[in-house]
Amino acid sequence: xxxxxxxxxxxxxxxxxxxxxxxxxxxxxxxxxxxxxxxxxxxxxxxxxxxxxxxxxxxxxxxxxxxxxxxxxxxxxxxxxxxxxxxxxxxxxxxxxxxxxxxxxxxxxxxxxxxxxxxxxxxxxxxxxxxxxxxxxxxxxxxxxxxxxxxxxxxxxxxxxxxxxxxxxxxxxxxxxxxxxxxxxxxxxxxxxxxxxxxxxxxxxxxxxxxxxxx
Numbered sequence: 001x002x003x004x005x006x007x008x009x010x011x012x013x014x015x016x017x018x019x020x021x022x023x024x025x026x027x028x029x030x031x032x033x034x035x036x037x038x039x040x041x042x043x044x045x046x047x048x049x050x051x052x053x054x055x056x057x058x059x060x061x062x063x064x065x066x067x068x069x070x071x072x073x074x075x076x077x078x079x080x081x082x083x084x085x086x087x088x089x090x091x092x093x094x095x096x097x098x099x100x101x102x103x104x105x106x107x108x109x110x111x112x113x114x115x116x117x118x119x120x121x122x123x124x125x126x127x128x129x130x131x132x133x134x135x136x137x138x139x140x141x142x143x144x145x146x147x148x149x150x151x152x153x154x155x156x157x158x159x160x161x162x163x164x165x166x167x168x169x170x171x172x173x174x175x176x177x178x179x180x181x182x183x184x185x186x187x188x189x190x191x192x193x194x195x196x197x198x199x200x201x202x203x204x205x206x207x208x209x210x211x212x213x214x215x
Contacts, residue, residue: 008087135174142171173212
């Protein structure tokens, strides 16, 4: 990919020097245990669904925005090549979606990309690196532990910068779904569907995010 020298996004928050914070993940107003997390991780891998979505289902409700103390946001170091790469990819998605929304008579709201290590607090509960990259609609942020790229290369057989860029674009696709009201419609439909039906819709939601990544 040719990306060096292109615009970098200002909407990148570096939490890699911070601790992940204690406590148990909270979804739907309830704390959940490690067993539930394991089920969500395995189910997410099998179904291709964001584990946070499954965690919301398993806890009996969707993610709930919760106030969490957090250190002041930091910008990535200027000499961090991988941070420069993801910042450039994020900027590219901003340019594309701003144009698409403007042409449709709307206004795009940029998401924030959060870099973290191991674990971090989010408005959707405690985020874990084991979940892979994810989007939290409650705070409109994309979260990624850059160590995932090593997993992508060594375990999933998808090396290279294009695959890495796709990961960011896919999670931004979930942000677009949130802005368009698709995510909230899914939450409303949950009460009228069986678990099997809702899982099927969740897979379609992931495929649509793939489509948006292609844009």
